[in-house]
Amino acid sequence: MEDVKKNACVVVLGDIGRSPRMQYHSLSLAEMGYVVDIIGYGETEPMEEVKTAPLLYYHYLLPCPRISLKFVNYIFKTIWQAINLLFLLFVIRKPDILLVQNPPAIPTLSICWFYCKTMGSKFVIDWHNYAHTIMALSLHKHHPLVKLTKKIELFIGRKADNNFCVTNAMNNDLSENWNISAVTLYDKPPKIFQPITLKQKHAFLKHLGESYKNLTLDDNSTLFTKEVNNEVYLKKDRPGLIVSSTSWTEDEDFSILLTALQDYENHILNGNEKTLPDLICFITGKGPLKSYYSENIAKRNWQHISIITPWLESKDYPTMLASADLGVCLHTSSSGLDLPMKVVDMFGCGLPVCAYDFKCLGELVKHGKNGYKFTSAEGLSEQLQEWFENFPHNEKQQEKETQFKTELHTFQKLRWTENWVNMAWPVLK
Template sequence: MCLKRVCVVVLGDFERSPRMKYHCLSLTKLNCHVDVVAYSETKLSDDIVDNQLIHLHPIDSYSSFSNNFPRLIGYFVKTLIQSLVLLFTLFSIEKPNFLLLQNPPSIPTIPVVWLYSLIRGVKFVIDWHNYGHTILALTLRANHPLVKICRWCEGFFGSRAFHNFCVSQSMANDLKRTWGIKCDVFYDRPTEIFSPLQPESRHKFLLKMAKKFPQFRGKEVNKSKFYEIASSGDIVTKKSRPFILISSTSWTEDEDFSILLNALDNYDTQISTERAPLPALICVITGKGPLKSYYEEILSKKRWKKVTTILPWLEPEDYPKMVAAADIGVCLHTSSSGLDLPMKIIDMFGSCVPVLAIHYKCLNELVRDGVNGKTFKNSEELANLLRNLLLPPRSKLSNMRDNLNSTRNKFSWDSEWNRKVKPLFS
């Protein structure tokens, strides 16, 4: 039986923070009341809305507020307002037994939550997804005063937390080495909503998507490019069907999508000029973020013959199905710290979709080369991987999918959470 109440703080859009969503849902299985203090910019999924033990307390992001001031002044004013709003919101809800904080962002959340927990006698827990100071350094410089302040806040207040979790062993080692912070590794895992689709379900879903996106539509009404109904009534895969490549992104600086676009240039050229027996590709790139319009403009100028792209924002119930409908995934997340592991890969693995991921340190904790995916360093290597895996007979791709399927039951959120996190709150 869980203690009465847990407060979860996410200074970001809650629906786009899957790890914290999953924490909340797992806590309710222990009969905990969960108060969530977060931005609410995206429609919430039904599992959150319908859960009577989860109470959302939305706060404003003030994302455009700093535009009214010079950059540095605007940052401090915005931080001050966020601090006051966050502190007021925390004091307005019933006192929790635990407060679980997502980091990053680090400022103002870590010092504000530490102050609140000190005043009210609440056990303060940090879930380290990455470092705030390394993300800030992407737009500033590593020796900028704000980056140094952020780094100090993470070390000083992080070492005063009641407990710490993080997403990789490499991050746990770094936290211990840099600040003396002892941290339990809790690897991201997919929930049950990320699972493979059987042919009939995949066919129905792609027909649904064909009504929204013509790229999926067959030549005849109510038919897709992927399946046909045999005389026996069975659903049969079309021999000439296109393959679906999926990639999700927050369209930020730590993901260089020009790598994928250059690889697709190469792939389309191979089909068109070399007449290689490669399938046509439909690339589904999901997500929202600041650089989306920049890449949309680039894509609008492409004249590919066998490669098409769509950049949808999918409803919460459609995203897991789109992942499961894909043949192969691509991840371009490089990590500002080099210490976090991409949640999007976790989702793909849960759906038994092999992944091609750009290499960085610690990725080998998740992607096992040739077993569940492959890594690459540049667009040329990515293009070669696509060619090698999608050329008939595609046995390497099938083997990786089979490997993912055989280990899927051991690779679940519930089993990992119950083993690593549940004891703290029980």
């Protein structure tokens, strides 16, 4: 702990509540004695630890009015955000360190670099992905805006005093193709992501049943658990519980999961030789494509699969993960160089995962060792059927689950705080 209070500013041109890594950065800086000003949008509540931390202060950006013409709206939004961000930067206490999330790159990188240059603050970029590759999903890689964004990332990235990134693959790419030196700071789960007891699972499912009545029964039990003489048991005829979390954006193709679930349903209806349980699938999160996929889900006439799309409070999300039998991740990465934090969270809860495979996923998911990787709906369907065949009485599957959880127990030993102190603090201090 530093004897003299120093100041830090963490900038997120997005919803603070849905930017867990930047919340963790803020908490870690505060734990080191920094007074931390967080700038971002306040659409959802941050983590409880962040809300109650005495050295953290919020400064919310104003939502931008929308203009119907797409290009005009983009220009207007950029100018609006630039002025809004610059105003907040100059009214907060002068930071010794300014840490900005990328993406988005426009206008945050230019504004934050200009401010640090003017005020003499240390300028640090945390590379979660590349802004230009995300933009290319909705435009194309040769679009003038995509090219401009890449040039800004390249120019400002080289001006930073320090850089963090989320994978070794991105680290190598920044070094070899961008001439930017960075420190790899892997996402690690904080201690709120932990395995839970059967009693905690039962209590959570009953709580969830208040909103989703099909999860609970009249005898005070749930579809998955029952309580007898103050002892909680897993039901032997329970359905499988799978969970997936998403921001409902273009880099996650949820049609893959829906197709895999349809195939799973067909196998049951067609009397396949495999004995498969019903499935309850929770898909958490919110984002621009949620309504599109919700309409798609509503058209399905499944008899053995139920999909629930809740928005969970931050305190309930870890418990949801820890209550599931299997996690599914459909993150594909626009650059192929970042890793899905949702898998990190699942691993922190001891939850095995089926994850869509891309270039650097092997830095996190080891196929057949701590989870599974797939590249198609057919592959995911096969993994779901293998995992849930004769569930929950398949001894082979139980052995595999024990093996996975042993690996995940090792993964859980290094949490965010220890990793941040080892990797980030030597750079920042």
